Amino acid sequence: xxxxxxxxxxxxxxxxxxxxPAAAATxxxxxxxxxxxxxxxxxxxxxxxxxxxxxxxxDDAGIAVDFVGSQQSGTGADRDNEGHPGYRIDQVxxxxxxxxxxxxxxxxxxxxxxxxxxxNYDLVDAPARLSALIDQILRGAPAATVxxxxxxxxxxxxxxxxxxxxxxxxxxxxxxxxxxxxxxxxVDLHAGLTLADIGSDGIHPTDDGYSKLADTxxxxxxxxxxxxRPWPLFRTDLGAAVQQLTWTDTVAGSLNVGGYCCGLTAxxxxxxxxxxxxxxxxxxxxxxxxxxxxxYSYNRLYDVHLAVTTGTTLTYWIRPQQANGxxxxxxxxxxxxxxxxxxxxxxxxxxxxxxxxxxxxxxxxVDQWNRITVDLGPLAGGTVDEIRIGYDQPGSTGLxxxxxxxxxxxxxxx
Numbered sequence: 001x002x003x004x005x006x007x008x009x010x011x012x013x014x015x016x017x018x019x020x021p022a023a024a025a026t027x028x029x030x031x032x033x034x035x036x037x038x039x040x041x042x043x044x045x046x047x048x049x050x051x052x053x054x055x056x057x058x059d060d061a062g063i064a065v066d067f068v069g070s071q072q073s074g075t076g077a078d079r080d081n082e083g084h085p086g087y088r089i090d091q092v093x094x095x096x097x098x099x100x101x102x103x104x105x106x107x108x109x110x111x112x113x114x115x116x117x118x119x120n121y122d123l124v125d126a127p128a129r130l131s132a133l134i135d136q137i138l139r140g141a142p143a144a145t146v147x148x149x150x151x152x153x154x155x156x157x158x159x160x161x162x163x164x165x166x167x168x169x170x171x172x173x174x175x176x177x178x179x180x181x182x183x184x185x186x187v188d189l190h191a192g193l194t195l196a197d198i199g200s201d202g203i204h205p206t207d208d209g210y211s212k213l214a215d216t217x218x219x220x221x222x223x224x225x226x227x228x229r230p231w232p233l234f235r236t237d238l239g240a241a242v243q244q245l246t247w248t249d250t251v252a253g254s255l256n257v258g259g260y261c262c263g264l265t266a267x268x269x270x271x272x273x274x275x276x277x278x279x280x281x282x283x284x285x286x287x288x289x290x291x292x293x294x295x296y297s298y299n300r301l302y303d304v305h306l307a308v309t310t311g312t313t314l315t316y317w318i319r320p321q322q323a324n325g326x327x328x329x330x331x332x333x334x335x336x337x338x339x340x341x342x343x344x345x346x347x348x349x350x351x352x353x354x355x356x357x358x359x360x361x362x363x364x365x366v367d368q369w370n371r372i373t374v375d376l377g378p379l380a381g382g383t384v385d386e387i388r389i390g391y392d393q394p395g396s397t398g399l400x401x402x403x404x405x406x407x408x409x410x411x412x413x414x
Contacts, residue, residue, distance in 0.1 A: 027066035028057075028225060031082055031105035033137075034092065034112045037152065037213075038083030040074050042204035048083075049205075051076030052214035052243065060232045061218075063225055068103040088115045089129045090122075093136060100140035107224060108137055109217060111149040111189065114203065117162040118154070127169035134173070138182060145183040145224050147217070148174055150190040152209070155202030163190070187220040189213055192305040192383075208246070212305040219307050223414050233306045234387070234409040238271050238281035245271055245283075247300040252333075252388060254298070256291035260399055267297035269389050277317040277369050277405035285389055286401035289324055294394045296355075298331060302387040305335075309381075311412035314340070314353075314374040317405045320366050324400035327359030327393040329372070330407060334382040341390060343378040356392040369405075376409075384409070 032038045032050055040048025050067060051074060057063045069082035082099050084092065089112045100108075112133065116126045130148070137146055150167040154160040167190055174186040197209030205213060215233075222231040236242050248270040259265045267287035276282040289295045320326045331353075332340040341354040351361035353374045364370045387407070391400060 027064040029066050029068050029104060029106045030109065031068050031099070031103045031107070032109045032111075033069070033082045033096070033099070034110060035083060035087045035115055036085035037114065037204060038081055038109075038111055039071065039085050040081075040083065040210070041085055042199050042201060042206075043074070043210050044207050045075045047074035047076045047210075049210045049213035049217060050074065050078075050081060052211055053217050054078055055243075056214060056218040057221070057225070060235050061226055061229075068105060070099060070102065086115055087112070088119065088121055089113055089126060089133055093129070093133045096133065096136055097140055100137055105141055105144050107221070108141070108144055108146045109149070109187075110134070110137070110146055111151070113166055114151050114154075114163070117151065117159050117166060118156075118203065120162070123162060123166070126166055127173060130170075131173045131177075134177065134182075134184060138184075143183075145185065147185050147187050147220060147224075149187045149217075152189055152193050152205060152213075153195055153198055155195055155198055159202075185220065185224070187216060189216055192216045208303055211243070211303070215305045222411065227414060229413050231411045231413070232408060233312070233411055234302070234304060234407065237279045237406050238276070238283055239279050240281065245301055246303040250300045252298045252300050252386075254296065256289065256293070256295035257297040257391065258288040258290050260286035260288055260401060267299055267391060269299040269301060272403075275319070275403050277319070277403075279405075282319075282403040282405040283389065283407075284401070284403055285325075285328060285391070286399075287391060288399050289391075289393050289397045292395055292397050295397075296390065296392040298388050298390040300386055300388055304384055304387060306384040306409060308334075308376050308379045308384060309411055310377055312376040312380070313408075313410055314376055315372065315406070315408045315410070317369050317371050318364060318402060319369045319404075320364060320400070320402035322398065322400050322402075323366060324359075324393055324396060324398050325402035326364040326366065327355050327400070328389065328391050328402060328404075329353055329355035329358045330404065331355070331388040331390040332376075332379070332384045333386040333388060334379060335385045336382055338379065338382060340374070340376070340379065341392070345374050345376060345378045348373045354392065355390045356394060359393060
């Protein structure tokens with residue numbers, strides 16, 4: 001899962017007042033609390049979801065954050081956490097008083113219970129034990145907001161059945177506490193992952209899975225930390241310091257499109273330093289339309305998990321180098337199979353966001369940067385699973401090449 005942002009979550013909002021965002025000079029203290037997934041086990045860099053979440057908050061939302069905790073793991077800029085590999089709910093509870101007192105958190109990201117499911121430990125009382133742990137955390141930090149997550153899928157079918165049963169109890173627990181005025185919210189990490197996002201050990205997410213968790217936590221934090229401001233779900237200028245493309249030159253579906261030159265056989269889509277809108281890098285696309293009877297190619301770019309609400313917008317800049325290159329647009333594939341190109345969504349000119357209609361609209365000019373903004377309202381309630389780039393030309397042949405930069409997906413203020 002790639003470049004941030006963005007990620008969506010199924011969130012049960014509380015019934016309490018949302019605190020104002022912290023001032024820039026006062027970092028929000030975030031305690032990631034749990035077991036090995038919190039620690040970052042099985043992630044390549046050891047950061048798990050934490051470093052990408054920190055980048056989302058600091059770089060995309062502009063919120064100063066300080067991860068806190070007695071543990072340090074990973075290679076990120078802020079390694080502090082309270083992840084204890086192997087711990088069950090009761091073991092987390094045994095240390096929670098001291099950890100909360102030392103950390104003084106403003107926000108707690110709680111992910112606990114996976115080891116109870118794996119060990120088949122006191123399953124009947126597991127939801128009640130988690131409920132008690134939430135109360136314990138709030139006694140130690142009564143002004144904090146506790147973000148309670150569901151458990152991620154497990155490759156062992158017996159364990160996964162326990163996970164499903166446990167997760168089903170959490171909405172009621174969170175709703176009851178929120179109704180009583182407690183700052184508690186539910187974050188559905190399970191909904192964002194499939195078994196393909198779980199590693200070979202059957203327990204821990206892959207790097208892409210952890211990236212989706214970061215997106216989901218980040219999306220869930222908007223009502224808590226982003227009240228009154230738009231919330232960028234995904235933002236990239238393709239720069240060297242940001243999360244890189246998930247896929248390069250990867251065709252998801254194609255008809256009558258070959259390579260631009262030099263023995264290439266398909267549409268290209270990759271990060272280049274040749275020409276950029278603002279920074280140093282941009283996404284280059286190229287190909288060769290081989291049939292006037294209709295041609296298309298849709299290439300995968302980013303694996304994401306972004307919840308779309310009413311008012312969410314997609315913005316990007318595009319610079320085609322030939323007339324055929326204007327028949328190109330950013331496309332979004334949702335988890336339910338819907339796509340932006342077929343949704344009927346239009347840009348600021350009233351032109352459909354389908355690459356075919358973008359090319360026919362006359363507003364995408366060759367050899368200059370064109371800003372495209374699309375209201376994603378027709379996709380509201382869905383979750384973006386992949387960001388793609390598409391070429392779709394019904395009536396002409398020939399080469400096409402161009403650049404896309406500064407892709408942004410932003411939700412409205414809440």
